[in-house]
Amino acid sequence: METGRHLRPYAITRGRTRHSRHTFALITLIAARSEDRLENDQLEPEAHQILELCRNRAVAVAEIAAQLDLPVSVVKVLCGDLLNDSLILVQAPPGPETQPSLELIERVMDGLRSRL
Numbered sequence: 001m002e003t004g005r006h007l008r009p010y011a012i013t014r015g016r017t018r019h020s021r022h023t024f025a026l027i028t029l030i031a032a033r034s035e036d037r038l039e040n041d042q043l044e045p046e047a048h049q050i051l052e053l054c055r056n057r058a059v060a061v062a063e064i065a066a067q068l069d070l071p072v073s074v075v076k077v078l079c080g081d082l083l084n085d086s087l088i089l090v091q092a093p094p095g096p097e098t099q100p101s102l103e104l105i106e107r108v109m110d111g112l113r114s115r116l
Contacts, residue, residue: 031089
């Protein structure tokens with residue numbers, strides 16, 4: 001195993017287990033804001049990898065973690081940092097207030113059944 005290749009999660013996130021300002025669900029979509037390559041020495045190498053992965057399409061937090069072989073908690077902290085720096089766009093999953101009511105769903109299903 002190469003020395004330094006596999007850093008412990010707390011080293012990557014500087015000891016943080018969650019971001020102080022932002023929360024992300026597993027299905028939250030992340031997209032890089034710019035298609036230009038970023039030359040920022042302040043970012044962790046893993047943050048650069050997230051930007052590269054999300055450069056051409058939106059990617060879910062869970063998929064980022066799987067693709068980069070990182071714990072989800074690390075990806076969430078790094079995405080929070082990238083969001084603070086305005087380097088990513090985030091599309092959170094819809095909340096319960098945006099879901100249709102049970103009554104509406106039942107009426108739609110009844111309407112569909114009557115046509116069959």
